[in-house]
Amino acid sequence: MKNSKAILVEPKHFEIKGTPVPEPGPNDILLKVEYVGMCGSDIHGFEFGPFIPPKDPNQEIGLGHEVAGEVAAVGESVTGFRVGDKVLIEPGVPDGSCGYCREGRYNICPGVDFMATQPNYRGALCQYMLHPAEWTYHVPEGMSTMEAALVEPAAVGMHAAILGGAQLGSHIVILGGGTIGLMTLQACLSLGATDVTVVDIIPSKLALAKELGAKEVLNGKEVDVVSYLCSDEKFGDHGVGLVFECSGSPFLAQQAVQLVARGGKIMMVGTQSSPVPIDFLKINREVTIQTSFRYCNDYPRTIEAIVSGRFNVKDMVTNIYDYRDVQVAFTDAIDPEKKVDMVKGVVKVAGTPGCE
Secondary structure (H helix, E strand, O other): OOOEEEEEEEOOEEEEEEOOOOOOOOOEEEEEEEEEEOOHHHHHHHHHOOOOOOOOOOOOOEOOOEEEEEEEEEOOOOOOOOOOOEEEEOOEEOOOOOHHHHOOOHHHOOOOEEOOOOOOOOOOOEOEEEEEHHHEEEOOOOOOHHHHHOHHHHHHHHHHHHHHOOOOOOEEEEEOOOHHHHHHHHHHHHOOOOEEEEEEOOHHHHHHHHHOOOOEEEEOOOOOHHHHHOOOOOOOOOOEEEEEEOOOOHHHHHHHHHHEEEEEEEEEOOOOOOOOOOOOOOOOOOOEEEEOOOOOOOHHHHHHHHHOOOOOOHHHOOEEEEHHHHHHHHHHHHOHHHOOOOOOEEEEOOOOOOOO
16 A cells, blocks of 8 residues: 655645555554545635644645545454445544533534644545544445535534524524535524525625525625515514524624524624624624534434435535646645636545545
8 A cells, every 4th residue: 555645834835745555553543545525624725825824844744534434454452334335524632621611512623623724734645544433433324425525514504503503493594605604504404494585796606505495595796685685575574593603704603693582592603714703782682692613423313314305415416536636636726817717626536646
């Protein structure tokens, strides 16, 4: 076996470097990587460098954390997995000892080792990688490994939808129709909601939202979203009961405040990169603002939703790249001059030229 990994040597520049195949520890699996999803955080890291720069300037930076593949070897203490099994991983490994972990809220563990970020910056854009068996799941029958790699972002949407209380009878608006917005849409639908409106400014994302089950889609460049949704023909001036902000846009975060109903809830799912001023006078009628961070115990439910057909991740994939073209893939995602219409990109590792 040979191994290599894509290293971000500087912003906007990957190099694929040879590296030894790692030996699994007693509780590890060795994963032969098949597919890696391109998360928005990875794309941001490619363009600007990691959100949190490493303390050591010589630290190698790997990207990618949405990953699935095949078990190539197992550690001596591993049970339940064997060579040849198709698996997907949960990329955040908490310390298991802090108060948050003991409360069952491991997603906010301050000592978590999350792939492609501190402290180790190990990414999934490689041929072989190690992962604890404890945070590894079997790919069930009927699910492809490409779909399995997308369980991670789907679980983000599922976690947000559950925290938001989406259910049959909910009136929901999702601001931002990118990957996480569309995952949140499908999670809400899988929980029984039927009245979901998606807002974005990119026609292809709105078209996909409609195909995936949105009751209505709105182009923010063409419609005054607040005036329309708070009109008598829609939700009235009392507003919308449940609003998800899924873009990380300060403008949409403030728009959520204008949309939410008295006693309603705003779910902040997108990562805000700068402080957002909030008009608390507008929401001083028992409105809840809830942040959502990754996922916690949501993988089994998400996997079942995908396998059952209630959650369609496959049709969200608009661009598939070979591993050797990882530089092209991420450049396509950030270069407006190339005008690549990408909703969700994935990198195919195993089976592509140079990866055998």
